[in-house]
Amino acid sequence: MVFKFDHNNLNVANLERSVAFYRDALGLQETRRHEADDGSFILVFLGDGITSHRLEITWLRDMDRPYNLGDNEFHLAFTCDDFAAAYERHTAMNCICYENPDMGIYFIADPDGYWLEIIPEK
Numbered sequence: 001m002v003f004k005f006d007h008n009n010l011n012v013a014n015l016e017r018s019v020a021f022y023r024d025a026l027g028l029q030e031t032r033r034h035e036a037d038d039g040s041f042i043l044v045f046l047g048d049g050i051t052s053h054r055l056e057i058t059w060l061r062d063m064d065r066p067y068n069l070g071d072n073e074f075h076l077a078f079t080c081d082d083f084a085a086a087y088e089r090h091t092a093m094n095c096i097c098y099e100n101p102d103m104g105i106y107f108i109a110d111p112d113g114y115w116l117e118i119i120p121e122k
Contacts, residue, residue: 007045007054008076010114011067015042015059017111022046025093025108026078026116028055067112075107075115083120090118 012018022028028046031054035042040061045054055076080086083104090096090108097109107115 005053007056009056009058010076010110010112011058011060011063012110012112013059013063013066014111015044015057018057019044019046021095021111022055022057025090025095025110069113072113072115075117077117077119079119079121081121083118086118 019030026048028048030044031047032045033042042059044057044059046057047054087096087106090106093108095108095110097107097115099106105117105119107117109115
């Protein structure tokens with residue numbers, strides 16, 4: 001029996017704002033979309049065009065409050081082949097929420113407050 005990663009999910013308050021953020025901040029592109037027949041939810045799968053891993057972002061029509069992210073101790077991590085250019089882009093987007101220069105990493109926050117770790121490619 002073999003298990004492989006397929007995707008991660010994050011729920012979002014504003015689907016199009018999140019799709020635009022992930023495109024602009026990380027270069028992710030929509031690979032698939034599923035809309036419930038009754039309009040109660042929309043799933044959008046985003047990919048990097050390199051790996052088979054997908055980020056599924058889910059919009060729920062009836063969600064009437066911001067998502068409770070607790071202590072926000074979980075995160076997704078992305079490597080980048082041009083760390084300096086990524087840092088410059090994210091600085092311009094004003095989305096850097098935490099930096100750890102000793103480890104050589106930083107985090108950005110998406111529009112819903114989820115943290116995304118940016119790591120230089122080794």
